Amino acid sequence: MSKIFPKSANALPLQILIFLGVLGVVAAAGITYYATPAYLRVGYQPVQPVPFDHSLHAGQLGMDCRYCHASVEKSGTSSVPAAQTCMNCHSIIKPASPLLEVVRKSYETGDPVPWVKIHQAPDYVYFNHSVHVNRGVSCVECHGKVNEMTTVYHAMPHSMSWCLDCHRNPAQRIRNPEDVFNLNSAPLAAQGPAGLKTAEKFIHDWKVKPPQSCSGCHR
Amino acid sequence: MRYAYYTLAFVVVLLISVMGFRGLRSSRPPIEVFPDMDRQAKYKPQATSKFFADGRADRPLPVGTVPRGRTVNADPAFLRADDFRYAGKNADGTFARGFPGPVTETLIRRGQNRYTIYCAPCHGALGDGNGITKSYGMALTPTYHDDRLRSMAEGEIFNTITYGKNTMFPYADKLSPDERWAVVAYVRALQRAGQATVNDVPFEQRGGLK
Numbered sequence: 001m002s003k004i005f006p007k008s009a010n011a012l013p014l015q016i017l018i019f020l021g022v023l024g025v026v027a028a029a030g031i032t033y034y035a036t037p038a039y040l041r042v043g044y045q046p047v048q049p050v051p052f053d054h055s056l057h058a059g060q061l062g063m064d065c066r067y068c069h070a071s072v073e074k075s076g077t078s079s080v081p082a083a084q085t086c087m088n089c090h091s092i093i094k095p096a097s098p099l100l101e102v103v104r105k106s107y108e109t110g111d112p113v114p115w116v117k118i119h120q121a122p123d124y125v126y127f128n129h130s131v132h133v134n135r136g137v138s139c140v141e142c143h144g145k146v147n148e149m150t151t152v153y154h155a156m157p158h159s160m161s162w163c164l165d166c167h168r169n170p171a172q173r174i175r176n177p178e179d180v181f182n183l184n185s186a187p188l189a190a191q192g193p194a195g196l197k198t199a200e201k202f203i204h205d206w207k208v209k210p211p212q213s214c215s216g217c218h219r
Numbered sequence: 220m221r222y223a224y225y226t227l228a229f230v231v232v233l234l235i236s237v238m239g240f241r242g243l244r245s246s247r248p249p250i251e252v253f254p255d256m257d258r259q260a261k262y263k264p265q266a267t268s269k270f271f272a273d274g275r276a277d278r279p280l281p282v283g284t285v286p287r288g289r290t291v292n293a294d295p296a297f298l299r300a301d302d303f304r305y306a307g308k309n310a311d312g313t314f315a316r317g318f319p320g321p322v323t324e325t326l327i328r329r330g331q332n333r334y335t336i337y338c339a340p341c342h343g344a345l346g347d348g349n350g351i352t353k354s355y356g357m358a359l360t361p362t363y364h365d366d367r368l369r370s371m372a373e374g375e376i377f378n379t380i381t382y383g384k385n386t387m388f389p390y391a392d393k394l395s396p397d398e399r400w401a402v403v404a405y406v407r408a409l410q411r412a413g414q415a416t417v418n419d420v421p422f423e424q425r426g427g428l429k
Contacts, residue, residue, distance in 0.1 A: 012220070015220045016220075019220065019223050019224070019227075022224075022227070023227060026227065026231060030231075030234065033241065034234075034238055035252050037249070038241050039238075039241045040249045040250050040251075040252065041249040042241060042242050043241075043242050043243050043244045043245055044245060044246075044247075044248065044249050045244045045245065045246055046246050046248070047246050061340070061351050062351060063340055063351075064335070064336040066336045066337075067336055067337060067340065067393075070392070070393045075264075076264075077263075077264040077265065079264070079265060080265055082392070084388060084389075084392070085392075085393075087388060088387075088388045089340070089341075089352055089355075089357065091386065091388070092352075092356060092357050092358075092359075092386055093352060093355045093356045093357055094356075110273075110279075111273060111274075112273075112274070112275060120249075122251075122256070122257040122258075123256065123257060123258055123259040123261065123263070124256050124257070124259070153244055154249070
């Protein structure tokens, strides 16, 4: 009577187990890489109704972020400007540009420009802009170098673990309060041991206590 | 068994070629893997609304709206009843001279901060009207350093910031009344600095100045 299974089949159960192990590792790696905000959100670059160029306005012209996003220091929301803010200059500069047609129409009718929101925190996250920028956290930490972006894209993952990286160790990310809106500045900690000491002093003096409990950001 | 690994490798290569790498630009909205309450039935600031005809969740304030739960006696500021502080005017409607509060270094520094953000793009860091916009066609920005503007009442400068003038648009949406007074104080400081001489600098700080 011949054998039903060849002898090599004896090793098969072990080989299958090893394969399943490899499969599990590959699947876990794939999910970590692809199913997290670092992949899903970073790089989101919607087409906007007006091709506003941040690298021109905030970079080349050197305008302050707050010229347009005026409420960022005072409120939880960093406001998107009304068309009137654009018209402050564009009533004189390039007043007939076809690219600004939507802005002019918005200014005349009062209907908002339909900007596409890029950084959209989940509704259970209560993020407050003013408390961050008034405590040395620069725009660039969460939005990347917008002053070099022709069309703005989502530059940072904005995942919860990414928030906590800074909430657990703010000294590494804090800037001099004067540098918060200077997107080319370096964090204090990147300016050598003296800078780190300044950051730690700032955290102490200004009572920077980023919450790590759930209710700090979720209500 | 070998073929299982070949298949796995093939699937991995296929996945990477379809999904790409992290950070690739895309105009498609991000996928929310577990969208549990990510988007709730509530309005956030500057959001869109399907309910209101103009599509805005933020409602424009009807004229004459006052905040709830405050009274004139407890907080006179909210009705802006003080003509000087909130309109820069005297009781008879003329523009007031002077400031509604004390002019301190803090106020001037606050003014400098606000001026640099909101005024300097056109009026220039020195107040000479040579801001960055001049080279792009904003030709008519005046300098602060002439007698007309040196002798202008503080209240009129305040009024100009609030309502704009000629080609300048109003800045009341960006600068609160108190911030406007701070900017007025800084404009005065700029005008004073424009007329400074070496005698204004303390002797020990003159250094190489001649």
